[in-house]
Amino acid sequence: MERQKARRRIESLREEIARHNQLYYAEGRSRISDRQYDSLYAELVALEEAWPEFQSEDSPTRRVGSDRSENFPSAPHSDAMLSLQNSYDPREVAAFVQRVSRELKRDQVSYTVEPKMDGVAVAVRYRDGRFHMALTRGDGRQGDVISANVASFAQVPAELPRDWAEAFPGGGVREFEIRGEAYLSLGRFARLNTAREKESLPLLANPRNATAGTLKTLDTQEVRRRGLSVFFYQIFPLADGKRPGPTEPDPFTPAAGEFPDHQAELEALRRLGLPVNPFLRVAHGPDELLTHLAELEELRAGLDYQIDGAVIKVDSRADQLRLKSTAKAPRWGLAFKFAAEQAVTTLRAVTLQVGRTGVITPVAELEPVSLAGTTVSRATLHNWTDMGRKDIRPGDQLVVVKGGDIIPKVLRVLLPNRQGAPRPVPVPTHCPVCAEPVVRDELAAALRCRNPFCPAVLAGRLRLFVGRDAADIDGLGGQSLDLFLEQGFLTGPADLWRLERQKLVDLPGWGELSADRVLAGVRAAADRPWEAKLYALGIPQVGVTTARTLAGAYAGIRQLAAASWDELAALRDVGPIVARLVVDFLNAPAGRALVRDLLAVGFFRQEENALPAVEAAPGDNWFAGKTVVLTGTLASMGRSAARKHMEGLGAKVTGSVTGKTDVLIAGEKAGSKRKKARELGVTVVDEAAFLRHLADAGITP
Ligand SMILES: [Zn+2]
Incomplete structure (x- = not known):
């Protein structure tokens, strides 16, 4: 990148990130996903490294965002309140472990794994065993004083047990600080929104925003009513409002009153009667770390609060001191974010979707919400039984999850909306695409459109048509088919013979080679065995074996189309039901049109093989059944x-x-x-x- 271009990009990234910081920290809102934010941030870091002359102390890479607001006085932090570096990739966990081992010059390092709360950070100070003050993260150096609000938390005691000082190693501690994450439980969040709904107040978007807003409320009674919770994860002694640095001459020995490791810190918090998250694991390498991350991710859906990942820390305080911190983040820890995520949003409406196989699924149309790095406005509701069981109705506030699947799912109703008595969504009786009556597939609890010519199942039929056991069209996979459908190139299989070379060449990511490969594949399809061509039609219940039987008994598609039901039913491997499906398919107007079309483009021939039509009914010869x-x-x-x-x-x-x-x-x-x-x-x-x-x-x- 040339110099001026780099400078302009750096400036625009700084502005954009600063704007998002302001929204996120000061107003508790975010317009982009964490992942999008992190990618903007990573781009800026890379550019600043490549062009050091443009580095600036004002860059957001040098400062953490600020939640400071006008209504609260501010105070300096006792020690910089930094966020851990975010990671979304398990490979970065391994890289982190490698770096730590390299810098500590040993392989045996203990790490702790804890849930990463999706809440709001708070710092609380105690002096002589009594609650003293509380701060927000602010810009990491200076925070807003929210003492009265935090003191109203049921879990934050005004006074500690009399022997509190004994929790610290060594003696002489008079003042200390604890840091943690304030949050609103999902149950509380739902009750809060129910109450707001009754008072016709706008609903709170999600628990994290509700927590941020509550901490900045000027009415302490209201804070108490909302019932925020907190988990603490850090405790250290203070001297005159500052965290004492390591004692010289050894800069890696923790100061008096500091805890030797993170586990001891958590133990001390528990001993003081302060809330600590029950999940804590200790790992000694990348494999153990990944096991614990997976375990936590599995527990996630069952928790009554939202977590968005795991916090990994080097356990030993001396090691932490050796590894130091950058201006922005400690180098001894990593915040691993789960790709899967939960979000709370409102159901606008339920629409119907007919899948490739004809299964009709209810789809939730949602208020757009940021989830696992994307904005989600639709989610699947599985099936009608499931929807009825969860009693999901328009206007409900829902918990939406995104796991390994591409499509987000509705997990459950968080807050039912029964104002104006919204009716449950009726189970459809007809296909929304082709209007044919639907059948209920009890086994799969699914509704299905059985019309083999329903336009909704075209993509599925095309996939079958080009497949290896069927027309076997080289160079034409599912993605290319989807692209062709999107471009409007295909309304049925015969359109494959009408593809225009230039249009293929011009497709994004395509060129002459790939276009010619597909066109050659289409031409070669006419030489496929007759049984494969028959299978390619996608007649319901006609698999490879039945297609072979039919192809063996009839010389070509015309002869087969002329066959009667009882003729077909007498064939081995066919039977009355499949015979009915074959006759219906080939005699339906759409089926006739399909066959005529495929004869016209040369896929089907008048006679596919030298076999004459079998005169004697199969079963009457020496070979039958052997x-x-x-x-x-x-x-x-x-x-x-x-x-x-x-x-x-x-x-x-x-x-x-x-x-x-x-x-x-x-x-x-x-x-x-x-x-x-x-x-x-x-x-x-x-x-x-x-x-x-x-x-x-x-x-x-
Ligand atoms: Zn249909």
């Missing part, structure tokens, strides 16, 4: 032709001789299989006898 193995070479025909003839006559052709084999057809150079067949007492037939049986069944190759 399990046959073919070995050696035949003089009269290739093995695949022989196989096709026999399968068309109702035989099952397998590869190896077993106790279930009825007949072994032994051509020239038949070896071990013939021997095995003799041992098992399996009938062995030579080529001449094989041809006689074929002729008896009406086949003369």
Whole structure:
């Protein structure tokens, strides 16, 4: 990047980040996701490193954001109140461990893992065993004094147990500070919004914003009513309002009254009767860390408060001092953020979506909310049974989660809205896309549109059409199909033959090579075996095996389309139900149009193979129902032709001789299989006898 461009980008990033900081810290709101924020931030750090001449003390990379507001007096922090560096990638956890080991020059390092509360940081000071003052994080150096509000927390005692000083190693501590995260439990949050709704007050967007707003409320009674909670995670002694530095001459020995490690810190907090999160794990390397992170992530959905990740810290205080801090973040800790996230939002409406397989799912249309790095405005409601059980109705406030799946899910109703008595969303009786009646699939608790020509299932049918067992079109995967559909190139499989080369070449990420590959693949599809072409149609219940049976019995698509139901029902592997589906499919106007179209573009031929239509009903010949193995070479025909003839006559052709084999057809150079067949007492037939049986069944190759 050239110099001037870099300077302009740095300036615009600084402005943008400062604006988001102001919104986030001072007003408790955010317009972009944490992940988007972090990526802006990372870009700025990289540019400032590449262009050191543009570095500035005013850059947000040198300062933490500020929650300072006009209504509160401010006071300096006893020690910088920094945030840990965020990470979203498990590989960064391993890199962090590597860096720590390298800098400490040893592999044996203990780490603690705790939940990362999605709350608001507070610092509380006690003097002579009594509550003294409380500060917000502010800009990390200076915070707003919110003493009265924090003193109203039920969990923050005005006075400590008489022996409080004994909790500190060594003696002489008169004043100390504890730091933690204030939060609003999900239960409290729901009750709070219920009350606000009754008073026609606007609903609070989420628990974190509600906490930030509550801490900055001027009415202490109101703070008490809201019932904020807090978990503390840090405790250290103070001398004249400052945290004492390490004692010289050894800069890595913690000062008197400081705790030797993080675990001891948490233990002391508990001993003083202060709330500490019950989840604490100790790890000694990246594998153990990742195990604990996974464990915490699993517990997450069951918690009554929101967490957005885990805090990893080097346990030993001496090691922490050795690793130091940058101006912005301690280098001895990492905040690992879960990709999965929960968010609270309001249900606007429920719409219907018909999936590739015809399953009709209710979809929640939501007030847009930031979730796992994206803005979410839709979520799946699984199925109708689930929706009824959760009694989800428009206007409800919901908990939405995003896990490993791409589509967010509605976890539960947090706050039902029954004002104006919104009706439960009715279960649809007709497909919203094609208006055909729907059927209920009890097993999957799903509603399904069974119309094979429903436009909603086109994408699914196209996928099947181009697949390996079907038309096997090289270079055409699901993503390309979705792109073609998006571009309006395809209304059915036959449109593949009408694709225009130039339009493909011009697609984003495409070029002449990929376009030509797809077009060649489409042309080659006409040479696919007849049974594969038949399978490609996507007739309900006609899989690869049934398609082979049908293809063996009929010379081409026209002959098959002319077949009657009882003719088809008599075929092996078909039966009355599948026969009905085949007849219905091929005789429906849309089915006729599809076949006509595919004949016109040359995919189907008038006659697909040399096999004449079978005269005798299958089942009346020597091969029907037999399990046959073919070995050696035949003089009269290739093995695949022989196989096709026999399968068309109702035989099952397998590869190896077993106790279930009825007949072994032994051509020239038949070896071990013939021997095995003799041992098992399996009938062995030579080529001449094989041809006689074929002729008896009406086949003369
Ligand atoms: Zn439909």
